[in-house]
Amino acid sequence: MKEEFVTLETAKMLKEKGFREDVFTFYKLDYVEGNMILSETYDYSDNFNKKDDCFSAPSQSLAQKWLRETKNLHISIIRNACGYGYDICKADNGTHITDGIFKGPNDGGQWDTYEETLEVGIQEALKLM
Structure with missing residues (x-):
């Protein structure tokens, strides 16, 4: 069993609608492939939506x-x-x-x-x- 995180599309919508919670997971640009990828921090949570090139990716239950x-x-x-x-x-x-x-x-x-x-x-x- 694993935690389900919101999709990139939902993460973008959450950012647009004002989601500002600290989370451990986020979407960031993979500069090699050029796609947004789901990434995770293990040592701290942050509001990744305050960054221009990231989208916070909360769990579905947190959203x-x-x-x-x-x-x-x-x-x-x-x-x-x-x-x-x-x-x-x-x-x-x-x-x-x-x-x-x-x-x-x-x-x-x-x-x-x-x-x-x-x-x-x-x-x-x-x-x-």
Whole structure:
């Protein structure tokens, strides 16, 4: 079992929306390949979003918690026979905002894993801001 970190696309969205938490993982430019790669520090955490050439890469659960505690957006993952879906509501009172039920890529309109569903839910919550 391993910690799931947000994708580069989600990390960029988080930076744009004001994510400023200290983390141990981040995306940085690989100057040899020219791509952004996921990197990790072992001795300190930092707000890598303050740097122009980096993007902080929190775990999916930290991003989910940040959205809940700072933006009042709660993401729930829902399981049914076809796979996984998500629901986004206001964290303080449960008011439904939107959901990803039957919008997924598999034959049943769902996602196949919890983690890919949470990633999409995080991105959709960020788009609401």
